[in-house]
Amino acid sequence: MNDSQPPFNPADPPVGTKIALPDTPRPLSELPRLARETTALNPWPVALLSQHYHDAVERWPSGWIEGQIVEINNRRSNSVYITLRDSFQDVSISVNGFGPFAQMCRGFQQGDRVVVRGRADLWVKQTRLSFRGDKILKVGAGDLKAQIDELRMRLKGEGLFDSENKVPLPEFPKTIGLVCAPQARAEGDVIMNVNLRWPTVTFKIVHTHVQGPQCPPEVVEAIERLDADPDVDVIIVARGGGSFEDLIGFSDERVVRATAACVTPIVSAIGHEDDWTLIDLAADVRASTPTDAAKRVVPDVREQSQLVANAIATMRMRLESRVAGEERLVEGYVNRPSLTHPQTILEVPQRQLDDLTRRMSIALTRIVDDAQNTVEKLQATLTALSPQSTLDRGYAVVQAADGHVVDSAAAVRPGDELTVTLRRGRVVATAQDVLG
Known part of the structure; x- marks a missing residue:
């Protein structure tokens, strides 16, 4: 038997038995001097054990670490x-x-x-x-920090952190892949906040170690498994806060490369606001906390409902405005004089027609007057030149038997029959003598 442990005492009460101990501190003189002398009925107070530990540690030598x-x-x-x-x-x-x-x-x-x-x-x-x-x-x-900085610069040179490689998050994901530790608070934070914001989402959860040597390979395997799942719309890698060394697994080159190669949009939610790991640079979106990741990957159902309500209100307002405008237009048509008093449509053409008729009448009158004056002038000219005018003055026209006008006495022979036209009537005569 190991002397460092109290020996088995058959007098000790069986497991599960309730024992009675003093309610006030006992003097040191009544307590066992050595740990192996303690029993269930005569134990050391925690303070005494802690003090013994302290006294033992005090005897340890100093040194360099x-x-x-x-x-x-x-x-x-x-x-x-x-x-x-x-x-x-x-x-x-x-x-x-x-x-x-x-x-x-x-x-x-x-x-x-x-x-x-x-x-x-x-x-x-x-x-x-x-x-x-x-x-x-x-x-x-520090070797570790220097290694991480060197890895960061090398991967940045390869383009793994370039913004053009980032994939936008889906607006309305149906299934979220979640990588986290089993029974971790980060898991509860993500699921609770996602369900509060968008209850229709389903989860596919892969539990992994989130620190220690098992962390990198398990996280890589989880990312690759979820990325290959066609039902997963977005992946969240989540871990609560911790020390620099606790989070070091998420700066592992294998994890960073798997994150950069992931086709499915991936969100890193490692630690708190001030915590940074290399997976944050390779992920499509970096969330400050798991709760923040939940808010980033799904919309708020209340906000979306409000957006829909606002859109419906805007459409209704525009439709009502359009209908009201059309009603005002119809009312304007109905109240126009052309519909209330259709005869007014003819007033302007009638005035135009009357004006044209008047102008045409004036123009025709002027034309007739001008023509009449011309006729009168021609008539006066004809009258002045007419033989009748000569006859009216007492002259006569002598015509031979063949109708030719006799204008010379030499053209008449005694006995020729002559027709003498006077102002009124004609006289048929026979030439008896020709003079001249």
Whole structure:
């Protein structure tokens, strides 16, 4: 039997039995001196065990430790709290210090590789073991941070982070693929907020490790599986907040390349607002938190309902305006004088016709008057030139028997029959003598 463990005592009550203990602290003299002397009826108080731990740790020697700063909190001037990660294994330790040590840490930041001198320290109140530092030295740029920066620059040079490679998110997804840890708060946040905003969505969830060496290959496999599923419209990779080392798996080159190669739109929701990993650069959309991812991938049903209501109201308003305009147009036609008093349509043409008739009458009258004056002038001219006018003045026209006018006495022979035309009537005579 191991002497470090209390021996089996047949007098101990069986499991499940309720025992009675004093309600007030017992003096140290009544408590067992060694841990192996404790029993169920005579146990050590937690404070005593914690104090024994503290006394044991106090005897440990001081020394130097080496690692990489993954978290540092030096907001207070007289204290500093650091999470130091082993440079080669997934092991970390809490380092704290006060006074001069806190001042030494002012120039250090996340990612720095350092060596720290100090000794183990146990906080009795919570039986928490840490390393109390008294000196710190920088080794150089932290290997892990330098590796991530080098990987980021190399992948950026390959174009994996280019904006033209980003795929827009579907406006109304039907199925969301979710990569997260089993029973994680991130899973509940995404599902709850998606259902609140767009209840018709279904989920296909793939659980993976979200930290540690198993994280990268499992996340890659989950992304590839969901990307190959034709029912999945968008993929969310979600993880709650954590330290730099907790999130390091999402900066793995395999995860980044799988994210960049994913044809289905993919959203990264790793950590909180200030947390950044390389998957954020390769994803089509980076969400600050899992809750933010839920808000980005689906619309708000209330907002969409309001948009539809506003569109219907706008259409109704425009239709009513159009109908009212047409009604006013019809009313305008109905009230026009051309419909209420159709005869008015003829008034203008009638005035035009009357005017044209008057103008035509005047024009015809002028034409007739001009023609009449011309006739009268011609008549006067004809009258003046007519033989009748000569006859009226007492002259006569002498014609031979053949009808020719005799204008010379030489053309008449005695005995020729002559016709003498007078003003009124004619006289037939026989020439008895020709003179001239």
